[in-house]
Amino acid sequence: MTKFTRLALVAAISASFGTAAFALEHGSWSYGGNTGPHEWSQLSEKNKLCQSGLQQSPVSLKSKKAKKVKATDIKLEYRDSAAKMVNNGHTIEVDLPGDGNDIKIKGDSYELAQFHFHTPSEHELDGKHFPMELHMVNKDHDGNIAVIGVFIREGKENKALASLFSKLPGKGADGVAVRINPADLLPADHKGLFYTGSLTTPPCTENVHWLVLEEPIEMSAEQIQAFRKEFPDNHRPVQPFNGRKTVEEDNAL
Numbered sequence: 136m137t138k139f140t141r142l143a144l145v146a147a148i149s150a151s152f153g154t155a156a157f158a159l160e161h162g163s164w165s166y167g168g169n170t171g172p173h174e175w176s177q178l179s180e181k182n183k184l185c186q187s188g189l190q191q192s193p194v195s196l197k198s199k200k201a202k203k204v205k206a207t208d209i210k211l212e213y214r215d216s217a218a219k220m221v222n223n224g225h226t227i228e229v230d231l232p233g234d235g236n237d238i239k240i241k242g243d244s245y246e247l248a249q250f251h252f253h254t255p256s257e258h259e260l261d262g263k264h265f266p267m268e269l270h271m272v273n274k275d276h277d278g279n280i281a282v283i284g285v286f287i288r289e290g291k292e293n294k295a296l297a298s299l300f301s302k303l304p305g306k307g308a309d310g311v312a313v314r315i316n317p318a319d320l321l322p323a324d325h326k327g328l329f330y331t332g333s334l335t336t337p338p339c340t341e342n343v344h345w346l347v348l349e350e351p352i353e354m355s356a357e358q359i360q361a362f363r364k365e366f367p368d369n370h371r372p373v374q375p376f377n378g379r380k381t382v383e384e385d386n387a388l
């Protein structure tokens with residue numbers, strides 16, 4: 136074996152190890168079978184909380200049990216933005232550039248990093264699931280995460296999403312440049328439930344601030360079908376609530 140072939144061999148072996156490790160940590164989970172939600176914690180050491188965490192999401196929310204509060208000091212400043220829509224193999228995700236799409240929670244600024252969709256809904260509201268759920272993922276400079284959850288029921292065509300849902304990228308396809316004002320995706324009524332939970336995908340990171348709005352937005356049957364053609368079911372089942380508190384505010388945003 137020449138020195139060159141030996142080097143090439145070593146490179147090939149480390150490349151394949153690198154790929155395997157990457158696939159295990161980032162790409163191997165799914166929503167069914169032996170890489171589905173009940174197995175996530177087994178797939179990587181980093182996913183331990185998916186099994187052992189006591190503040191996991193999604194949950195079954197009960198509006199009657201929530202403590203009513205007057206004001207939670209959240210200011211929403213979303214605006215018309217250029218964004219990139221990708222199919223990451225788990226959902227359709229719209230990545231924002233991170234300039235100026237802010238929510239301020241008690242003075243702390245969180246930037247909208249991305250929004251994405253699940254079907255059926257991940258959270259339950261008063262015992263009810265919805266056909267879909269939208270998650271708007273906001274992050275502050277220290278890596279704290281605040282997610283706004285919006286239920287989607289079947290109804291009129293969603294005009295704000297019309298151009299996006301007419302060109303959903305397939306798995307492995309290139310991202311699509313889009314324009315969207317994320318504020319247009321919120322319902323008119325901003326009554327919402329706050330609780331502390333987690334990411335609903337591996338690694339199931341906790342201390343996520345959740346705000347789930349109670350009024351659903353609408354999408355047409357065709358729009359829901361277009362998503363389900365790519366992702367027939369990409370929801371994690373509800374997790375134990377473990378005595379956490381829920382707070383309800385009439386005008387949360």
Ligand SMILES: [Zn+2]
Pocket residue numbers: 251252253270335
């Ligand atoms: Zn989500």
